[in-house]
Amino acid sequence: MKKNGLITAFAIVLFVGIGIYLFAKSIGFFDSNLSPIAQSDIPQVLHLSEQPVIPNSLDIITVEKYDDKFLFPSVRIKYKDGIVLNLYTSSIAYKDMDIENILIEGHEIEWYRSNDKHAYVTKFNRLTYAFDFLPNMKDQVENYIRSLK
Numbered sequence: 392m393k394k395n396g397l398i399t400a401f402a403i404v405l406f407v408g409i410g411i412y413l414f415a416k417s418i419g420f421f422d423s424n425l426s427p428i429a430q431s432d433i434p435q436v437l438h439l440s441e442q443p444v445i446p447n448s449l450d451i452i453t454v455e456k457y458d459d460k461f462l463f464p465s466v467r468i469k470y471k472d473g474i475v476l477n478l479y480t481s482s483i484a485y486k487d488m489d490i491e492n493i494l495i496e497g498h499e500i501e502w503y504r505s506n507d508k509h510a511y512v513t514k515f516n517r518l519t520y521a522f523d524f525l526p527n528m529k530d531q532v533e534n535y536i537r538s539l540k
Contacts, residue, residue, distance in 0.1 A: 446535035
């Protein structure tokens, strides 16, 4: 009798688990929040009236939309040299990194850094530009920031 009870309980748990999984899958719970987009789609994703200034657009490898359907969507741009530019309509902060405020050609920059990663965050034309890069790419990122005009 105990054996039949265990089998029944297992079958119920399995049936409920499969139901929960199928429901979650149907509403997109397991879908990736990143999806590729064209550079021309950036204004639509970020709800902008015009195309934002994108530094060095000839060296872009990928442009992706991040949308978790909870917070505001953002755009991730990856460059050939390994630099990643994230565009946000809200502010962003990096946790567990040292921060210093610097100025690069009139742009107020929050410079976040750890041993193996750096980030420059600045606001330009109502967008937050967050550049993630390796320490040896600092000069290149500063050139990207200088092109924000």
